[in-house]
Structures are given as C-alpha cells and as structure tokens.
Amino acid sequence: RVNKQRLMGFLNTLGTFGALEGGGVCRLALSAADKQARDWVVSQMQALGLTIRIDQIGNVIGIYKGQEDVPPVMMGSHIDTVATGGLYDGCFGVMAGLEVISTLKDSGITPKRPVAVAFFTDEEGARFAPDMFGSLVFQGGLSLEEALAIKDVDGFTVGEELDKIGYKGNAPVGCFEVDTFLEAHIEQGPVLDKEGIKIGVVESVQGISWTEFTIEGVSNHAGTTPMSMRHDAGLVAAKINVFAREVAHKIGGSQVATVGYISCKPNLINVVPNHVVMTVDLRNTDNDVLKQAETLLFDYAENTAKEEGVKISRRKLARFDPVYFHKEIVDLVEQEAEAAGLNSKRMPSGAGHDAQILKEMCPTAMIFVPCKDGLSHNVKEFTEPDDLEAGANILLSVILKRANR
Amino acid sequence: RVNKQRLMGFLNTLGTFGALEGGGVCRLALSAADKQARDWVVSQMQALGLTIRIDQIGNVIGIYKGQEDVPPVMMGSHIDTVATGGLYDGCFGVMAGLEVISTLKDSGITPKRPVAVAFFTDEEGARFAPDMFGSLVFQGGLSLEEALAIKDVDGFTVGEELDKIGYKGNAPVGCFEVDTFLEAHIEQGPVLDKEGIKIGVVESVQGISWTEFTIEGVSNHAGTTPMSMRHDAGLVAAKINVFAREVAHKIGGSQVATVGYISCKPNLINVVPNHVVMTVDLRNTDNDVLKQAETLLFDYAENTAKEEGVKISRRKLARFDPVYFHKEIVDLVEQEAEAAGLNSKRMPSGAGHDAQILKEMCPTAMIFVPCKDGLSHNVKEFTEPDDLEAGANILLSVILKRANR
Numbered sequence: 001r002v003n004k005q006r007l008m009g010f011l012n013t014l015g016t017f018g019a020l021e022g023g024g025v026c027r028l029a030l031s032a033a034d035k036q037a038r039d040w041v042v043s044q045m046q047a048l049g050l051t052i053r054i055d056q057i058g059n060v061i062g063i064y065k066g067q068e069d070v071p072p073v074m075m076g077s078h079i080d081t082v083a084t085g086g087l088y089d090g091c092f093g094v095m096a097g098l099e100v101i102s103t104l105k106d107s108g109i110t111p112k113r114p115v116a117v118a119f120f121t122d123e124e125g126a127r128f129a130p131d132m133f134g135s136l137v138f139q140g141g142l143s144l145e146e147a148l149a150i151k152d153v154d155g156f157t158v159g160e161e162l163d164k165i166g167y168k169g170n171a172p173v174g175c176f177e178v179d180t181f182l183e184a185h186i187e188q189g190p191v192l193d194k195e196g197i198k199i200g201v202v203e204s205v206q207g208i209s210w211t212e213f214t215i216e217g218v219s220n221h222a223g224t225t226p227m228s229m230r231h232d233a234g235l236v237a238a239k240i241n242v243f244a245r246e247v248a249h250k251i252g253g254s255q256v257a258t259v260g261y262i263s264c265k266p267n268l269i270n271v272v273p274n275h276v277v278m279t280v281d282l283r284n285t286d287n288d289v290l291k292q293a294e295t296l297l298f299d300y301a302e303n304t305a306k307e308e309g310v311k312i313s314r315r316k317l318a319r320f321d322p323v324y325f326h327k328e329i330v331d332l333v334e335q336e337a338e339a340a341g342l343n344s345k346r347m348p349s350g351a352g353h354d355a356q357i358l359k360e361m362c363p364t365a366m367i368f369v370p371c372k373d374g375l376s377h378n379v380k381e382f383t384e385p386d387d388l389e390a391g392a393n394i395l396l397s398v399i400l401k402r403a404n405r
Numbered sequence: 406r407v408n409k410q411r412l413m414g415f416l417n418t419l420g421t422f423g424a425l426e427g428g429g430v431c432r433l434a435l436s437a438a439d440k441q442a443r444d445w446v447v448s449q450m451q452a453l454g455l456t457i458r459i460d461q462i463g464n465v466i467g468i469y470k471g472q473e474d475v476p477p478v479m480m481g482s483h484i485d486t487v488a489t490g491g492l493y494d495g496c497f498g499v500m501a502g503l504e505v506i507s508t509l510k511d512s513g514i515t516p517k518r519p520v521a522v523a524f525f526t527d528e529e530g531a532r533f534a535p536d537m538f539g540s541l542v543f544q545g546g547l548s549l550e551e552a553l554a555i556k557d558v559d560g561f562t563v564g565e566e567l568d569k570i571g572y573k574g575n576a577p578v579g580c581f582e583v584d585t586f587l588e589a590h591i592e593q594g595p596v597l598d599k600e601g602i603k604i605g606v607v608e609s610v611q612g613i614s615w616t617e618f619t620i621e622g623v624s625n626h627a628g629t630t631p632m633s634m635r636h637d638a639g640l641v642a643a644k645i646n647v648f649a650r651e652v653a654h655k656i657g658g659s660q661v662a663t664v665g666y667i668s669c670k671p672n673l674i675n676v677v678p679n680h681v682v683m684t685v686d687l688r689n690t691d692n693d694v695l696k697q698a699e700t701l702l703f704d705y706a707e708n709t710a711k712e713e714g715v716k717i718s719r720r721k722l723a724r725f726d727p728v729y730f731h732k733e734i735v736d737l738v739e740q741e742a743e744a745a746g747l748n749s750k751r752m753p754s755g756a757g758h759d760a761q762i763l764k765e766m767c768p769t770a771m772i773f774v775p776c777k778d779g780l781s782h783n784v785k786e787f788t789e790p791d792d793l794e795a796g797a798n799i800l801l802s803v804i805l806k807r808a809n810r
C-alpha cells in the first residue's frame with residue numbers, strides 16, 4: 001500500500017514550481033520553472049538511491065535495481081504543464097511512480113526486474129509542437145536532430161533551451177529497452193467523475209490532428225473600405241473556427257474540434273486584419289473519421305480563403321493515429337482494480353499521453369483516476385487525495401505483478 | 406500656387422519618424438516616434454515664424470499673423486498613425502497646411518485674418534480610444550480629466566505619456582476660437598481613384614460605433630472535453646465576427662463592420678479559450694440604421710453567449726453620430742475646384758476625422774484627394790504627388806477666400 005500523505009507531499013511540492021497566484025501552475029517545457037521542478041524530482045530520485053539516466057532530449061529515468069539486470073518495468077509521465085495548468089496532469093503519474101518506488105524501498109522489496117520512473121520532455125506541446133516529442137524521440141519515432149530544431153513562438157529552439165537549463169543529457173536516445181510501461185494519469189475528462197467510478201482502464205488513445213493555418217489578407221481602413229473590397233484574414237479565421245465546431249457536431253461521437261490559438265495582425269480596432277495565424281485541434285477514436293474531419297476542414301478553409309480573396313497555407317503540427325494498448329496489461333489493470341474492490345470502466349483517452357508512444361516499444365497501458373467536473377488544462381484541476389491514492393495502489397500492484405513475473 | 410517639391414519634402418521627412426523597414430510608418434500617438442515627429446513639425450513652425458500654442462492635451466497650433474487680431478482660419482489634421490500606417494493619412498493635411506503658410510510667406514501675403522495650422526493628439530485611436538480625443542477635448546466634447554485618464558492596452562495613461570514626451574502644454578483647452586476649419590486628407594477609400602476624380606468635396610462623415618466585448622468562458626482540455634460541455638470564449642468571438650459581417654451585408658449601403666482586434670487566453674493549441682477580448686467597428690451614414698446594426702449585434706452577442714454558457718460584457722470605446730459639414734464651406738471647396746479646372750465629387754467620408762469635431766465650433770469642411778486602390782491603414786498607402794499638389798492648391802485658395810472675406 002502506498003503512503004497517501006507522502007504522495008500528496010510529493011504532488012504539492014512539485015506544484016510549487018511555477019505556481020500561479022490564486023492557484024494552478026505555469027510550467028512550460030524547458031522554462032526556468034521546468035528546470036526547478038526537474039532539479040527537485042532528480043533530487044528525490046537521488047534520495048531514493050535510484051540510478052539516474054538523462055538522455056539527449058532531456059528525458060529523465062530513475063531506476064530502482066531488481067534482482068536481475070534486465071530491462072525495467074517502467075512508470076512515468078511528464079512534469080511540464082500548459083500555461084494555466086493544474087497540479088495533477090502528468091505530475092500524478094511521475095509522483096505516483098516515485099511513491100511506488102518509495103513503498104518498495106520501505107518494504108525492503110527487491111523485485112525480480114528493475115522498476116523505473118520516468119518523466120518525458122514537453123508532453124503538453126503547449127510550448128513546442130508536436131506534443132510528446134520527448135517520448136517520441138526516446139521511442140525512435142522522431143529524430144533527435146529534428147526535435148532539437150523545433151522552435152517555440154519566440155523562435156527559441158529545443159536544443160538551445162535544453163542547454164540553457166542543463167538537461168541535454170549524455171544518455172543516447174533510441175536504445176533503452178523497457179519491459180513494460182504503465183502511466184497513471186488523471187482522466188482530464190468528465191466520465192469517471194460523473195459516473196462515480198474510481199479506476200479508468202484505458203484501452204486506447206484517440207487520434208490527434210493539429211493544424212496551423214496562416215492567412216494573409218490585405219490590411220485596410222475599417223471605415224472606408226466597402227465590404228465587397230475586403231480581404232479580411234480575421235474573418236476567414238473566424239469562419240474556420242465556427243466551421244470546425246459544426247464539423248464536430250455533424251460527425252458526433254468522440255469527435256472534438258478546438259481553435260485554441262489565434263494571433264492577429266496588425267490587431268487594431270479600425271484596421272482590417274491582414275495576417276492571422278490560428279490552430280485547429282481535431283480528435284477522433286476512429287482514424288477514418290478523423291481523416292474525414294480533416295478533409296472537410298481543409299476543403300472549407302481553402303474555399304473560404306478563395307471566396308474572401310486571401311491566401312491560406314497550413315502546416316501539420318502533430319498527427320497521431322489512434323492507439324490501442326496491450327490487451328494483457330489492460331486486463332491486468334482491470335483485474336487489480338477488482339481485486340482492490342474498486343469499481344472500474346474500460347475507456348478511451350481523449351488526451352494524448354506518453355504511454356501512446358511507449359506502446360510502440362513494449363507492453364503498455366494506462367490507469368485513469370477521476371478529475372473533478374472533468375476540468376483539466378485549467379488552474380482549478382482537482383482530484384480527491386483518496387482517488388489519487390487508489391490509483392497509485394493499482395499502479396503499485398500492476399507494477400509488482402509485471403516486475404516479478 | 407503651392408510648391409510641390411517642398412510639400413513632398415515635408416511629407417517625406419515626416420515619414421522618416423517611426424519609419425518601418427520595407428515602407429510605411431508606425432507612429433502611435435504619444436510614442437517616442439510621435440515625439441520626434443512633433444518636435445520636427447514644431448521646428449518647421451518656428452522656422453516659419455509662427456506663434457506656437459501647445460495645449461494641455463498636446464494639440465499643437467502654429468499661427469501666422471493676419472492684419473487683424475481675430476480668430477484664425479485654421480487648417481489641420483493629425484500626425485499619429487496606426488501601427489502599420491502610410492505616409493499620407495493625417496500627415497497630408499498638416500503638411501499641406503505648412504505648405505500653404507510657406508506659400509503665403511513666400512508671396513509676402515498677410516491675409517486679413519490669421520491663418521493657422523494644427524495637429525491634434527491621437528486622431529487614429531489606434532493606441533487610445535476613443536479616436537480623435539485630442540480635437541474632442543479642444544472642442545469641449547470630452548473633459549481634460551477624462552482624456553488624461555484614458556489607458557492604452559499596457560495600462561499607460563494619456564497623462565503619463567504626454568508628460569513623458571513633454572507635450573502636456575500650458576495653453577488651456579476649450580477656449581480657443583476658430584473662424585473656419587479646413588482639413589485636407591486622402592480619401593482612404595477607393596471612390597476617387599476608381600472614378601478618376603481629383604477632388605472629393607466632403608459633405609459629411611458617417612457615424613462610428615466602436616464596441617469592445619469581453620468574453621469569459623471556461624478553459625478546459627481540447628481532447629477530453631465533450632463538445633456539449635464546453636464554454637468556449639473563442640468560438641463566441643468567432644461567431645460575433647461572422648455575424649458582424651452578415652449584418653453589414655444585410656443592411657447594405659454604406660454599412661461596414663470590422664473585427665480588427667482580438668486577444669485570446671490562454672492561447673494554446675490544446676486548451677479551450679476562457680478569455681477573449683475583441684472589438685467591433687460599425688459605421689453608417691444614417692444614424693438610425695447604425696443604431697439598428699448595433700442592436701442586432703448586441704442582441705446576437707448576448708444570445709450567443711447564453712447558448713455557449715459564457716459571460717459577455719461590452720464597453721463603448723467610441724460613438725460618433727454622422728456629421729454634416731457647413732454648406733457654405735462645402736460649396737466653396739467645390740467652386741474652387743471648378744475654378745482650378747479640377748473635376749470633383751460630393752461625397753461622405755468613411756473615416757472619422759478631426760474636422761467632424763471642429764465642425765461643432767466653426768464653419769468646417771474637408772478636401773479629399775484620391776488614394777491608390779483605396780488602400781489606407783496599410784504601409785502601401787499611396788497618393789500621386791500631383792494629386793497632393795492639387796489638393797493643397799484648393800486648400801490654399803479656400804483658406805485665402807475665408808481669411809480675406
């Protein structure tokens with residue numbers, strides 16, 4: 001059994017790095033706050049006597065020795081947050097991992113296989129796109145060179161920023177073997193909370209499509225330019241936003257569509273906008289349907305730009321197919337929940353997670369815990385300590401089963 | 406006759422203050438570039454031996470003595486620009502005024518009444534709303550205290566910024582008498598250019614309504630939050646943008662509608678926006694129709710906010726009724742154009758101008774010159790030197806008629 005007090009202590013301490021006034025956290029990947037948080041987690045790994053491995057893209061793994069020198073069963077997630085994030089998204093999976101190893105150590109247990117806890121760079125994608133590029137490079141899905149060259153909106157590259165915070169490690173990427181991967185995470189959606197279920201048995205992650213549109217119109221005077229002579233980049237952006245929502249409604253089911261980012265130039269009350277950059281986030285559990293949504297959106301964007309006489313271009317920021325986790329591990333999570341007397345539900349994940357990348361390397365699954373009102377990527381994100389404890393206990397028992405098999 | 410070379414010299418020199426790489430000007434009101442431009446214009450007024458009057462809101466008047474000590478006939482406009490402005494908007498009226506006085510001086514003419522040239526603070530409204538607050542305070546339509554307290558988006562007040570650049574003058578506002586006011590300006594719209602007409606005889610200025618909406622939604626995860634549970638501030642803003650355009654089309658005629666400014670928070674690809682500020686600029690030559698457009702827009706905004714479950718509030722940033730200029734001066738402009746062999750057209754102004762404020766104090770009219778492709782509030786704004794010269798000559802002859810009557 002894990003120690004709830006200690007687990008909450010871990011989470012609350014981690015929440016102090018990049019803490020926002022009035023609650024919540026801003027800890028964008030590779031920022032000063034991220035460095036502070038990384039340093040603290042590494043110090044906790046050291047205190048537990050773990051072997052620490054920092055790789056060239058800044059992923060950090062702490063390894064607790066097993067009886068045999070074989071690939072570890074690994075837990076983990078991320079500690080970066082969005083700009084207005086909560087205390088639990090990602091952090092729970094890493095702190096639960098620390099807590100599981102603390103519990104093993106307290107109990108004097110040395111499992112057959114090593115047990116590791118990892119945190120991956122920039123899972124959120126809030127500063128650098130694509131999201132999850134840390135695990136992606138770790139797994140081999142993206143080259144180190146490409147990842148180091150990714151830029152944030154201010155033009156800083158991942159490589160520069162890793163150097164700045166001292167987390168461009170020596171361990172090579174793409175050659176670390178993992179036996180099993182388990183990611184505990186808050187659901188970030190409303191299902192478990194609404195239905196009063198304690199454990200989400202995550203079977204899959206829906207497909208993710210991120211597109212950036214750049215729209216070039218003609219700036220002109222808001223008072224003197226007849227409507228018929230305008231080339232309004234802002235209007236085209238607004239129409240794409242409204243259409244994305246319509247597509248989601250028309251398709252229904254798991255389809256979601258979000259315009260989260262917009263930048264407008266010259267951004268003046270009496271000037272027709274001439275330059276707008278915007279993003280569209282589309283997701284669906286079914287890849288064919290997701291492709292259909294993309295086609296609808298892209299066609300509409302082209303046509304609307306043509307009608308308004310503006311130029312439009314698009315850039316793919318991220319594209320992940322839907323992912324299905326390993327049946328055996330998924331079943332094991334469900335069995336351990338039942339054995340612990342916790343109700344559970346098989347479900348897909350709406351959010352992207354490092355586990356969906358690790359799943360290409362080894363048997364992988366995820367454990368969800370409820371999150372109040374489904375709020376996440378919000379400073380008010382909250383999960384009951386009892387629910388976090390329950391999730392960490394399932395993580396502990398699944399890990400033990402896998403490590404000792 | 407004015408001196409074209411000298412007029413172009415004035416305009417091109419003024420265009421160096423706040424010049425943008427690749428052309429155009431960024432000279433927001435009370436910025437460092439505005440100070441440089443003000444200092445230079447004042448130095449030109451001094452070189453002409455004008456009596457200079459700087460008032461408490463930073464309006465500057467240079468007065469060329471007449472035979473009698475009576476209120477002057479005055480020319481003028483503004484020298485502030487939008488962030489991506491051209492060389493002519495406002496500047497033409499002030500530089501043409503300097504050129505007219507230079508011509509009087511060269512010819513040794515001392516008219517019966519004094520002749521003045523003025524530039525008013527923040528005509529554009531691009532930094533501080535409402536637009537034209539300099540002339541408004543001069544005329545008495547807005548109190549000095551209220552104007553000094555206006556803030557830009559960074560929270561700097563007009564009072565602070567006037568102090569910073571040294572243009573909070575000693576001359577009191579609200580007590581300067583003007584005999585006649587004439588503003589020469591580029592049309593900023595396509596009519597004269599398209600129809601090959603040299604002089605726009607401006608009879609009126611359409612009504613202007615500026616509204617700022619603040620929309621408060623709930624930020625949440627773009628992947629996990631079902632469409633039905635969202636409170637998306639960005640979507641409501643987009644719908645208002647699209648609707649504003651629909652209203653303009655439905656009403657037709659002179660109606661225009663523009664969403665020029667939008668700011669979105671947290672502005673992240675995978676977070677539903679929770680805080681959006683946007684502006685809507687509505688204009689019509691008919692005040693009743695303009696009111697109708699406002700009602701349609703405000704009702705739609707309220708209803709759409711309700712549907713999406715977000716809070717919305719609105720703030721009036723500027724509201725000017727349509728204005729009709731003084732028949733006698735308007736006729737005089739038309740007669741002088743005819744006498745000079747220039748074709749002309751009676752027309753309304755789509756843009757707001759200081760003249761519409763001065764018109765409350767004294768007989769007032771405006772002279773428009775063509776502007777290429779109707780482009781304005783754009784770095785590519787352009788008027789042929791010959792057309793500028795022609796406009797300045799009409800200004801000269803109207804001013805002489807009024808000064809010597």
Ligand SMILES: NC(=O)NCCC(=O)O
Nearest residue numbers: 123124131351352628675
């Ligand atoms: N778990 C999580 O919030 N991941 C960020 C990437 C995404 O938008 O799904």
Ligand SMILES: NC(=O)NCCC(=O)O
Nearest residue numbers: 223270528529536756757
């Ligand atoms: N002339 C001009 O551009 N004035 C600025 C105010 C407006 O938007 O009409």
